Amino acid sequence: MLEIKNVEKTFNPGTINEKKALNGINLHLNEGDFVTVIGGNGAGKSTMLNMIAGVYPVDCGNIIIDGVDVTKLPEYKRAKYLGRVFQDPMTGTAADMQIEENLALAARRGKPRLLRPGITAKERKEYKELLKILDLGLEERLTAKVGLLSGGQRQALTLLMATLKKPKVLLLDEHTAALDPKTAKKVLDITEEIVTKNNLTTIMITHNMADAIAVGNRLIMMNNGKIIFDISGEEKKKLTTADLLEKFKISAGQELSNDRMLLS
Amino acid sequence: MDFLGQLFNALPGSVSQGLIWGIMAIGVYITYRILDVADLTVDGSFATGGVVAVVLILDGWNLWLAMFIAFIAGLIAGLVTGLLHTLMGIPPILAGILTQLSLYSINLKILGKANQSVNVNQTDLLVSLRWVKEFAFHNPLITVSVVIVVLIAILYWFFSTEMGCALRATGANLNMSRAQGINTSFNKVLGIMLSNGLVALAGAFLSQFQGFADIKMGQGAIVIGLAAVIIGEAIFGKIFKNFALKLFSVALGSIIYYIVVQAVITLGFDANLLRLLSAAIVAVFLAIPYWKRQHKAKHMIKAKGGKSHA
Ligand SMILES: Nc1ncnc2c1ncn2[C@@H]1O[C@H](COP(=O)(O)OP(=O)(O)O)[C@@H](O)[C@H]1O
Ligand SMILES: [Mg+2]
Numbered sequence: 001m002l003e004i005k006n007v008e009k010t011f012n013p014g015t016i017n018e019k020k021a022l023n024g025i026n027l028h029l030n031e032g033d034f035v036t037v038i039g040g041n042g043a044g045k046s047t048m049l050n051m052i053a054g055v056y057p058v059d060c061g062n063i064i065i066d067g068v069d070v071t072k073l074p075e076y077k078r079a080k081y082l083g084r085v086f087q088d089p090m091t092g093t094a095a096d097m098q099i100e101e102n103l104a105l106a107a108r109r110g111k112p113r114l115l116r117p118g119i120t121a122k123e124r125k126e127y128k129e130l131l132k133i134l135d136l137g138l139e140e141r142l143t144a145k146v147g148l149l150s151g152g153q154r155q156a157l158t159l160l161m162a163t164l165k166k167p168k169v170l171l172l173d174e175h176t177a178a179l180d181p182k183t184a185k186k187v188l189d190i191t192e193e194i195v196t197k198n199n200l201t202t203i204m205i206t207h208n209m210a211d212a213i214a215v216g217n218r219l220i221m222m223n224n225g226k227i228i229f230d231i232s233g234e235e236k237k238k239l240t241t242a243d244l245l246e247k248f249k250i251s252a253g254q255e256l257s258n259d260r261m262l263l264s
Numbered sequence: 265m266d267f268l269g270q271l272f273n274a275l276p277g278s279v280s281q282g283l284i285w286g287i288m289a290i291g292v293y294i295t296y297r298i299l300d301v302a303d304l305t306v307d308g309s310f311a312t313g314g315v316v317a318v319v320l321i322l323d324g325w326n327l328w329l330a331m332f333i334a335f336i337a338g339l340i341a342g343l344v345t346g347l348l349h350t351l352m353g354i355p356p357i358l359a360g361i362l363t364q365l366s367l368y369s370i371n372l373k374i375l376g377k378a379n380q381s382v383n384v385n386q387t388d389l390l391v392s393l394r395w396v397k398e399f400a401f402h403n404p405l406i407t408v409s410v411v412i413v414v415l416i417a418i419l420y421w422f423f424s425t426e427m428g429c430a431l432r433a434t435g436a437n438l439n440m441s442r443a444q445g446i447n448t449s450f451n452k453v454l455g456i457m458l459s460n461g462l463v464a465l466a467g468a469f470l471s472q473f474q475g476f477a478d479i480k481m482g483q484g485a486i487v488i489g490l491a492a493v494i495i496g497e498a499i500f501g502k503i504f505k506n507f508a509l510k511l512f513s514v515a516l517g518s519i520i521y522y523i524v525v526q527a528v529i530t531l532g533f534d535a536n537l538l539r540l541l542s543a544a545i546v547a548v549f550l551a552i553p554y555w556k557r558q559h560k561a562k563h564m565i566k567a568k569g570g571k572s573h574a
Contacts, residue, residue, distance in 0.1 A: 053443070079445035092443070094436035105433050108426055109445040115422075118429035161444070 001201040002029040007061030021047040023225035034216035037205045044225040045205045054078040066168045080110030083162030085175040092158030095147030106161035152183035172204040209241040223252040276396040278526040282519030283408040284469045289518045291462030292489030299435040299455040304360035306463045308367030309341040310482030313464025314471035315375045338464025339457045346453030371479045381476040389472040420508040492518035494549040
């Protein structure tokens with residue numbers, strides 16, 4: 001479903017701030033794979049997702065989504081294949097627009113936007129039903145501005161927007177990191193529910209090791225722009241956080257450092 | 265005559281002028297509020313509209329067709345600014361200034377000289393200052409009001425379509441828009457074009473209304489447009505939530521601006537200082553939301569500090 005071949009990315013090449021963020025990434029995801037990604041600060045996790053999404057061009061390598069080489073496509077064209085949720089709840093939604101308007105924008109992802117109605121009565125009914133699943137009371141506030149919602153509500157809404165049109169790959173970049181533990185748990189539960197129900201191919205970056213182990217069928221660890229550890233199936237289920245820390249030490253030759261990393 | 269009498273006498277003229285500039289201010293609203301860019305092309309494209317209309321009218325063109333061509337000229341001016349910004353990566357303010365400067369030459373070329381009069385007695389016009397007190401359909405108060413209502417209706421419809429929603433999303437959140445497959449560069453160009461089309465249309469009305477086109481007639485237009493947007497929001501912002509009403513309040517803001525200007529002049533204020541006054545008022549109004557935010561932030565820090573002490 002997703003194929004990343006030998007992707008490299010250096011930021012600010014030739015300057016004092018030169019930084020090799022991705023150093024030869026190879027990754028193959030099968031349909032329905034749910035991969036969690038962990039790694040220290042600056043390991044290149046976000047950059048990897050941004051490369052898939054086309055936020056910046058790659059230096060070399062290829063990105064193939066469902067058989068289509070998207071390496072040269074601009075971000076807005078790749079959006080057709082992707083659902084994205086960001087770490088900052090502000091990023092994924094338009095605060096000045098209504099809940100239903102945000103959903104309607106997402107429902108048209110990948111389609112030409114012409115002079116048809118921006119939202120129809122039929123859609124409103126559908127959105128109301130969909131929002132009920134979140135169980136956050138948003139179904140009664142369809143016309144409320146998204147700016148009035150809490151961070152957790154916004155992330156849940158972004159998740160719904162990202163999956164409203166089934167994406168080939170769902171990209172989640174620490175989408176629960178900015179939330180309090182209880183809300184984070186709720187958003188993670190909703191994530192699992194939506195991913196399972198739609199059998200979505202998913203990459204989820206997380207700073208929570210326990211979540212990384214508990215969720216999904218595969219786990220990768222990154223360091224210095226490389227994937228240093230890749231485990232799936234039964235083996236992954238047996239992992240403990242202690243194992244992960246140990247693995248990191250062996251592969252990277254140093255302690256895993258991430259000031260936001262949660263061990264439990 | 266007493267102040268009120270004089271003001272009352274001048275009122276129809278001021279309101280008409282306010283209405284015409286209201287069309288322009290609605291254009292500014294599209295870039296400044298919806299797209300979230302300050303576009304300075306408008307000082308040039310306003311004059312372009314006026315110049316194009318006068319040249320075509322003197323050439324014997326159908327009046328409405330001449331207006332339409334003026335609108336198209338504005339679209340092209342916007343296209344240039346939009347491409348300077350999106351294709352060449354020039355910051356929007358600078359892109360607008362570059363287009364505005366080029367338009368000065370272009371307007372001069374179109375008109376052939378610095379100004380050109382059109383006389384209502386010799387030429388058929390859509391609006392004229394002469395008719396502001398006539399009880400007739402061609403009174404500019406009526407003509408321009410009808411035009412504004414039609415424009416607002418069209419804009420209201422457009423911004424409810426898929427394309428219009430994508431334009432609004434582009435102004436609201438670029439990252440989200442791209443993630444949802446919206447071509448943000450296209451929408452920026454589209455918004456700037458639409459805005460300048462309306463601005464040029466306003467210029468086309470003004471040149472007929474005042475009976476001449478002048479290549480300097482758009483000087484300071486952006487400030488008047490912003491003043492209208494700000495006044496409209498300050499007075500009607502709390503009660504007008506609907507998008508059509510918001511556009512309407514911009515037009516009302518423009519009318520109020522011109523009534524205030526008239527009142528100030530009638531009171532004997534030096535007309536040469538008007539621009540200074542307008543700029544100062546707009547500066548203060550632009551500062552208010554910033555000051556409010558700072559004030560709020562201070563309060564929040566204080567409130568938090570208080571809690572941690574308790
Ligand atoms: N837009 C950018 N410009 C310059 N450097 C960047 C940019 N984005 C990321 N980097 C750098 O690339 C490295 C990897 O960053 P990132 O992928 O965000 O790490 P993380 O694994 O914490 O998500 C970091 O050193 C970061 O500073
Ligand atoms: Mg990151």
